[in-house]
Amino acid sequence: MNTTDIAILTGLTEQHIVQYQDNFSLHTAAVSPFIALCEAAKTSGIDIRIASSFRSYQRQAAIWQAKITGARTVFDQDGKTVDVAKLAGMSKLDAVLLYSALPGASRHHWGTEVDIYDAAAVPDDYKPRLLPEEYSETGPFWAMRQWLQKHAAGFGFFQPYQVYQGGVAAEPWHLSYRPVAEQYLVQFSASTLRQCIALHPLTEQELVLEHLDTIFTRYVTNICR
Template sequence: MSQKIDIDILQGKTTNHLVGDSILLEKETFKAFEKMKREAFNDGIRIKIVSGHRDFERQTLIWNSKFLKFTEEYKLKPEEAINEIVRFSTVPGTSRHHWGTEIDIIDEEFKNEKNPLITEKYEAGGVFNKLKRWMDLNSKKFGFYLTYTNDEQRKGFEYEPWHYSYKPISKNFLEEFKKNNISKLILDLDIMGKEYLTKEFIEKYINENILSVNKELEL
């Protein structure tokens, strides 16, 4: 049975459970990452986190800026803009990055790489392929699993070869989050384009974006 988790933790509205300096992580996640980082370093891989915990305000800023960009710069209809946003970004308050259990990683050897979080850079010939191959072989023994896999059966967010989740904690967090009225949490938000978040959209978003993750994270 999962332990009850405060909704403020799940929605990125508190940092009481986090540790770290510039990048914050949930305490157990931090310990596990440090172990994995040390072993990777011994194998010639310098894992660098470029995104860990992301708070509610930051996610709201990301959402609003993307909504403005897609509607004003790219002239998309609001509904189209929202569908484009949720290919890679979450509705504020529903991001797994709020929990402190998620990490986006690169190889620090190439820390000055522009726009690092691009799928091709983790594939054969890409600057982060060495990192990806090491993670494929080793990440699970430290509790880290790809969150959004390259699985055609998985719906929702696009494949993210840089995004890993610390399963021993994130599994419980997701179970607790599912116990909330997520539709109401979304409808209560004050974000751009809120009026276009229809009942149908929210239902689809919950099922395909929030719940459709790497199946190994659910076991």
């Protein structure tokens, strides 16, 4: 694998990325399929909007630092706040990794991933929190979730975190463009991630490198296919 491929996988380049809308960016190959998905959803009264898309290594590292140090709220699967200062070792990493990927290992680096919500289901000033209750049967985005389960695959998209499998929490807001994302996942390895982190420091780096093989298995390759 060449250096360009490694840079794409780990979020160290944006050469595969184009700006889409509202300062959100996508992989060049994902733009047209995503537009088609959104247009189809509109016929059912669903207005799909992006809450998050491409993120660089540096951006993911900033999120990671804020959460691992307790400067930004960390939630458990029940939506309760976790005090990471009281945790140590792999337990501390697990608490953050439940909802936030390790820098260099986020699928958002690839530009194939979008976190979405339905703007038609909420007021214009609504700020999506990307929490499970918003996508539950009593939440505003339930109709969109149901529609995606029926139609997303027809446009090449799937939900890698549809249910909790012992790694990343269920994320009903997370869509992935399968044709490109699958290729990237096959190319990716724990060795590539280790090299990236060794060259680009992050908070709790020593602890992360100690448990990197477990992290890769539990949080990177462990997806709903």
